[in-house]
């Protein structure tokens with residue numbers, strides 16, 4: 001049985017760990033002192049790069065590389081901690097803020113020292129009232145003990161941290177929407193480039209990092225690169241000769257919810273399989289798993305025969321889905337895939353910021369089509385289209401035949417794929433919210449097409465047994481062949 005590997009959460013349950021004194025008794029702030037006294041800023045940045053730490057906020061981008069993009073000759077520079085945590089199914093940052101907020105303060109201190117930054121904004125989800133209160137107290141304690149403010153511990157290093165509450169918009173978790181909101185404007189994403197590392201808060205170089213990402217830093221400093229890289233898995237990227245190391249190092253806070261016996265946050269090394277993770281969470285509640293959402297509501301779904309996929313950035317990307325926020329939602333056989341998709345689409349239709357036409361108009365359109373199907377009002381008219389499928393070569397392609405499909409299923413795929421095309425991974429929207437809509441819509445439809453068809457045919461929300469609801473592994477594989485994997 002796989003065991004939890006608690007690093008960030010190691011002291012989460014220690015009584016009063018939210019206080020400065022208890023946090024310090026458990027090694028708190030000593031990693032920062034070590035960094036300040038023994039390491040040059042560049043050495044810390046290099047350690048973070050070597051550690052292979054990838055951002056835990058969703059995109060999985062190398063933290064060290066992101067830090068390296070920040071121009072050192074432009075003042076001021078900012079660190080922005082993304083504590084918005086609005087992705088459905090995700091709730092790990094929240095426990096850090098509420099229960100061990102000093103760890104985040106320490107992670108911010110070391111990061112700012114490494115980047116020679118003197119102001120940090122923590123953009124915190126508006127609904128996290130307790131988290132904000134605990135973080136405010138931790139910041140105040142840190143000021144009172146000379147760990148924040150001017151001339152910290154007589155080192156000459158200055159840092160101020162400001163906790164800024166959001167107002168409840170999902171899109172303010174997107175880094176540039178966050179920055180707009182922080183600046184007092186409407187939280188609408190900016191066109192990139194320029195990326196925040198070059199032009200972020202108040203048009204100044206800004207590093208945006210997630211809470212969990214920053215909480216890894218003290219441990220990398222304390223225990224070193226070798227210790228960190230021994231956790232997780234490192235693959236060889238065969239596109240390079242010799243294969244380039246593709247690191248999935250460290251632990252991940254997996255938020256497991258839905259139909260499992262013991263929902264909660266589990267800290268485990270990267271690289272275990274989805275089945276193993278579900279076992280750690282007590283196993284499926286009910287007889288059988290129907291599907292698993294591996295990385296928050298934006299992630300393409302996994303079928304029951306894909307559960308041996310490893311839960312790391314690389315493996316999930318190659319499986320044409322993503323680790324995303326680490327929000328793992330388990331659906332058992334009693335769940336309707338159509339109804340689950342409707343639930344997600346209601347959310348996205350509410351949260352689109354409205355700047356781009358495909359997203360503003362397409363997202364409610366997708367929601368309305370799914371709603372019709374779930375309500376048993378899916379259009380029964382059949383239309384003819386070229387039949388794509390497994391060709392004689394064994395690959396996905398045009399079979400040269402025609403097939404009849406339900407109008408609404410064709411429309412659903414077409415509208416979703418026109419917000420962002422999941423096969424070519426291209427879109428004409430300002431931010432990737434569009435793909436966050438198309439990905440689940442297209443993947444649920446393609447992988448659970450029999451259940452969608454049954455709903456249209458039966459004129460009601462039919463729930464099929466797992467084997468009948470899902471396309472065959474061969475068809476699934478062929479669908480996946482169409483999709484160009486993201487560049488990692």
Ligand SMILES: Cc1cc2nc3c(=O)[nH]c(=O)nc-3n(C[C@H](O)[C@H](O)[C@H](O)COP(=O)(O)O)c2cc1C
Nearest residue numbers: 055056057058082084085086173174175209210213
């Ligand atoms: C629609 C949308 C919502 C997002 N929400 C969050 C969020 O709540 N928290 C977060 O850390 N990152 C979120 N992100 C990712 C951020 O844009 C950004 O990549 C991340 O904060 C960078 O931190 P990292 O490098 O430490 O992962 C979101 C992205 C998108 C497109």
Ligand code: SF4
Nearest residue numbers: 353355356359429431
């Ligand atoms: S893709 Fe959607 S959420 Fe993103 S900027 Fe455009 S309208 Fe707003």
